Amino acid sequence: MPRFAVVATAAAALVVVTGTTATAAPEGTEFGIQSTSTGQFLSGDWDGDGDDTPGLYDYDSGTWFLKNSNEAGDPDLIFTFGNAPEEGWAIVGDWDGDGDDTIGLLRGGTWLLRNTNDTGVADLTFQYGDDDESGLPVTGDWDGDGDDTPGLVRDNVWFLRNANSTGNANTAFVYGDQNEVGIPVTGDWDGDGDDTQGLVRVGNWLLRNDTTTGPADIAFAYGDAFPRHWPVPGDWDDNDTDTPGVAEPHEDGTVRWFLRDENSSGPGTTVFDFPGAEQ
Template sequence: LLVAVLGVGLLPVSVQPVEAQITQCGLDLVLSLDSSGSIDNTEFTEVRNFATGIVNGLPVQPGQARVSVAQFSNGAQIEIGLSDDPVAVINTINTFPKAGGGTNLAAAIQVPQDEIVLNGRPTAARAIIVLTDGVGNINPAAAANAAKAAGTFIFSVGVGSGVDVPTLNLMASDPDADFVYLAADFNALQNLVIAINNIACTLPPVVGTEGIGIYDSARALWLLRNSLTTGIEDINFVFGGLPGSLPVAGDWNGDGIDTPGIFVPSTGAWYLRDTNDSGVGDYAFVFGGGIPSTVVPVAGDWNGDGTDEVGLYAPDLRMWMLRNTLTSGNADITFEFGLPGYLPVVGDWDGDGVDTPALHNPATALWLQRNSNTSGIEDNLFVYGGLVDALPVAGDWNGNGIDTPGIHLPSLAPWYVRNSSTTGNSDLFFVYGGIFGALPVTGRWTGGTTPPPIVANGGQLAPADAPVVPLAQTSETVPQGETNAAGELPSFLAPTTNEVPLPVAPVAPLANPNAGVDGNLGGELSLP
């Protein structure tokens, strides 16, 4: 048995919570606090102080840590959902009424886990801290094992001499030295704050940070890589291939994994798939056909519901048209945001869970980001990139919940990414791709993995000795003489300055979209 026995000293109630001085912590944390009848009001004040100390020791703010609070006795309930507002969380900790009753340790895990599943970020580590002083009346093994299997880490904190240490051990993640803590009494809880926070902020996310990929429309071939490093693909499959189709990638079903989609501009048809393997579309619908303008497909979470939807950008109209469901119909959101010579890209620039537009001008290296899906000017302007023929991409490169810029040069296959939306040089450089005509995509392609460590190679331009030749893939690579796509979600024509009234997109139903059409919808082509 390995447990951390800390905090044997006495601290008065008025002592301020310990601050751990942690500045980076991509964490979704639920504090599950025992409010059973065996804990009196004075002792529960120390429970509140412990919880406040945990919050004050974490960078609870957009894009960093979020905290939820639950109490449990006969059952369990969420007092505040996952929040990046530390004032709201601490106010809740200090004001919710204590329930009294039994000690249902199963509910102490299951209810917080439900909150994490419903509102947790796939890019954040997920953890529950269960604090109790006694023996549970319902076996927590099933709830604990299910939560841990889903990627949630569990800390067990026991107080006093009556605590059931074997059950704490059973509930907690391994190793016990990191996840099981004993306090001699309630006054000693404060001494556990730093140790718990330091471990919590080193936990890996339930899925990895952003990966990269390319789509070869000529062969309907997707080649995806899980890490921001030079190398060959981790995943390859066949999907798409309709003439003129353009790729998108998104989390269509809310499982935390991005998967492929294609848009056919000539018909307005969309085909999306829920898995990264060969096959036909799981969704088929019409949105955007018949618009007398070049349109660029985009995908993102426009309403913060945890799933991605589709949209279009019409450069010559400077118009964005977004839809909130994966069904045929007209745009749910329309707004103007555009300039001549700029290419579109979307991302969650402020960590609020909603994807919004940005524009990049390769000639000037300017980026214009907007934090709402409304007409207006940019909220953030900076300079990054400036390579001829480079295409803008975006992703959460460091797993902090905020998307930042990148550029990809298809002609030579280098990628450059930056971890902040500010003027400066690249934080990472690597080489991937190089297939003629292939278009870039970004996303989290797998669940339950953490990418390997990344060695940064800074600079907007590749150093003289950097590899800039195409890599060998599962298929042959050839130099690219031109590019015709842009962005995390591609563009194929530069905008013009003409403005005309926005037309209404037709919504004619798609009859059996996976049959009776020319081209490949997945599975018919053999991998090279």
């Protein structure tokens, strides 16, 4: 499963935001799309071992850098998928339900999904969204069937689809304020097998356990305000529940990850640099 901006693993995570607005063609150096000069921050279960680990996507070169453990060190996987430069959104999910998270791109309203973490053509291509789509992509296992599927967040309205194919949203609801400035995140917050929505506003995580309109079921502070800290949730300890993480980019190109194993305020359970100063 995944997450985003913004994406669980049971979900892979991926978060893409623009601070206050979305754009259909992210710039590799633009704050707010989970990308700086360092790249877009991601998380996913790249090797299918049950826990989520970090990744980076470089929009300038279309290169993915994925790590299979939550510790400092070199990437375990480096490959290209996308153009150089890439103008779509980088996304993550378990598209085929085989237990590992893999890569994808959203260009306009066209979703290009690949079932292996390597260079090649998309295994699945379909339209979901407008040609000039300005909503933010999210991914997740909305119906608990084991595979991740697309979603779009347009302001505070969430449009979720249960199949990786062209068609209408299966679920649509309001979550957040009009002109929402929070960062959308998705994950399996309660470990029940399906992914649901959340928002991160100035370091405050507002997580809901149902894909419906309503208040947050879980609320806590973790991390500082964007852009110092970029929210990236994941199942860091292989307990089938997604919890918060933040990535802190530094001017020297290093990124420090603060991962917490509970949906509550407190210090990071695991802290490490990826990439490090020598990478």
